[in-house]
Amino acid sequence: IGWSGKAFLSTSCCPKVCIVGSGPAGFYTAQHLIKARQDVEVDIYERLPVPFGLVRFGVAPDHPEVKNVINTFTQTAKHSRCSFYGNVNVGKDVTVGELQQAYHAVVLSYGAEGNRRVGVPGEDLRGVYSAKDFVGWYNGMPSCRELSPDLSCETAVILGQGNVALDVARILLSPLDALKKTDITQPALEALAESQVRKVLIVGRRGPMQVACTIKELREMVNLPGTRPEMVAADFEGVPEALKDLPRPRKRLTELLMKTAVEVPGDKELERRKNATKIWGFRFYRSPTEIFADPSHSRTAGIRLAVNRLEGSGERAQAVLTGEVEDVSCGLVISSIGYKSLPIDPSVPFDSRRAIVPNSVGRVHQAAGLYCSGWLKTGPTGVIATTMNNSFDTARSLLEDVDSGTLDISTGKPGSQIVSMLLEERGVKPVTFSDWEKIDSLEMRKGEACGKPREKLLTVEEMLKILHL
């Protein structure tokens, strides 16, 4: 483009960085950059009017402490060298190319908004949902508002045995009184109040020693009031012998799982289980091959599971088909086998096989001035602290490039000045951080009225209306 950057603007030659996505990856990258150099200015763009990504839309409502990171993100957003622009869809309202021309560097941190498909017949029947959508629904993600999951069945099957699978199981079976005090959405609360789900199976391809969930979440299921565990003792053959060689974290997790599944409980626990009205359990060595419809073909009525055996052991153990199958009646199937990143701009390199932006320590391949952090960089696994480290690494790469001259900051860049003009011309109204704070206050006030930390606004229209945009 033939404009002379020096002819106007340069308010300074301070490095201007644009970050796409305002979840943990975006905010931790921003935090690290702002702290490292006194002259860096960071603008964070977010598609929704509200920030924080999966901290708002992914973390379970009954895990409010995990959301404490929002306090740190808020401090970053309110820093003089940081600006937040919500309601801006990068790829549609403004291209990555335009951002690259406006800023010295662009960091893509927009995470994983898609999900891995199971890839079996019947996956699109009513009653079958991805965990991403189900979690988005009970957490008030605007795009999941219309999900209206059908909870009028007795048995639910969850595919996948990670922490998201356990979150879903826990929300399906939690006593309503506990959920009422969380920031779960009102429509979800009402649907769960009517729910007839009494049994939840958490199905995995491999065995007890390969579960991807962690012990805190397992313990929450074990201690969930009103529920009792029901598992297959035979699934634990060979496990006691293997325990002694396991590293402590895996050992404690497996011990708890085995104890819950196999051990005869003491009197108090026996009594508690007798009074339980809801059942949950892991089912191992099972892979879905088909989801069946009911006679009227209007919804799911069951799932066929192929029986596996393991080859190898530990993390690397592989599930191998035995040829046997098992059919399970159920009216709800929730696939929790992984989120997936999507490409948002054709000019950005994208590895469709791994569903990430190809990079080395956050530097996007064959794209000078372009970086990535968070799940878009490494794939959709790990908790907030993992993403934090990942984001710090990307920030370090960017700073190294500034120091080495690889990233040229000698010419001033217009940054948000130009982007704001483009957006205005295109009829896009960005939401500022103080706008978000108005939404935040309103949500908390509404929540207070019904004993909840907040009552989330559920549509983008509502959010913009509050702000008169």
Add this chain to the structure above:
Amino acid sequence: MALVTAMRRLAQVSLREFSRRSTAVSWGAFHTAERSFTTGAQPLRSDNKVTVHFINRDGEKITVKASPGDSLLDVVINEDLDFDGFGACEGTLACSTCHLVFNEEMYKKLGPVTDEEMDMLDLAYGLTETSRLGCQICLTKSLEGMVARVPESVADIRQTKDGSA
């Protein structure tokens, strides 16, 4: 609007119309603003203080004086010790980023670990036999002169190598 047109238009806009945020927030405020972790006011007499030595990730020793009753996370925050990413969940046992390593003798003095702490500690990067979470260790005079090492990284191990969720 094409980018070129926008650029030319912008050149005509007076810089005075370009608003800047006026709030300057010091970096210290990042950690200490709006948080009160310390349990009540302690008189600042030196005989009521506990000396704590931290070894940071660069191997440097940092010595501070803290009040009995403070947790080690409180100390890190109150003294503005700049350990990257330390204490992300603000002491609520929802992460493992306040992971600290002690020598055997000191570890034994710290007493038993609850299941709750152990569950989160199990996820800490670089876990050792003498690891603890700083937010769960409350200072007493008997811990005078303790040395706490901040281990290499704060990554939770809840990311699998094969990329599955």
